[in-house]
Amino acid sequence: MKKKAELLRCKKNHIVGEVRWNGQRVPQVMVYRHAICEGESAPHNPLGPVTGQMNIPCSICGETRFWGISIPAAIYLVENMPGKMVFDFWQELLRRAKVEKPNVEVSDEPVS
Numbered sequence: 377m378k379k380k381a382e383l384l385r386c387k388k389n390h391i392v393g394e395v396r397w398n399g400q401r402v403p404q405v406m407v408y409r410h411a412i413c414e415g416e417s418a419p420h421n422p423l424g425p426v427t428g429q430m431n432i433p434c435s436i437c438g439e440t441r442f443w444g445i446s447i448p449a450a451i452y453l454v455e456n457m458p459g460k461m462v463f464d465f466w467q468e469l470l471r472r473a474k475v476e477k478p479n480v481e482v483s484d485e486p487v488s
Contacts, residue, residue: 386411386434386441393432393443394418402427402452405443411436427453 384393390411395403404425411434412419429445445453454462 384441384443386437386439388437388439389414390434390436392434392441400452402449403446407432
């Protein structure tokens with residue numbers, strides 16, 4: 377079942393975009409070029425879908441609405457990277473997490 381788009385609003389209730397789900401059920405926000413007030417028609421020329429995260433400014437009042445990345449969106453972005461980039465990405469995550477390769481000796485002998 378397809379989810380209905382949800383309106384994304386600034387703190388003063390102006391509509392700055394709408395949340396939609398792509399074919400992989402990943403939330404994306406369609407950022408409006410110009411914010412609208414309740415009851416106005418959605419613009420025909422949005423800036424486009426944002427799968428990641430960004431601060432979305434309201435063109436009416438200047439407030440900023442933060443759109444944060446979801447776990448499904450992060451996975452979707454990584455899954456769609458070229459192979460080498462995925463490897464480099466995970467290496468960098470491990471480096472930043474200060475996770476080191478375990479120093480384990482491998483033996484062919486059965487474990488008793």
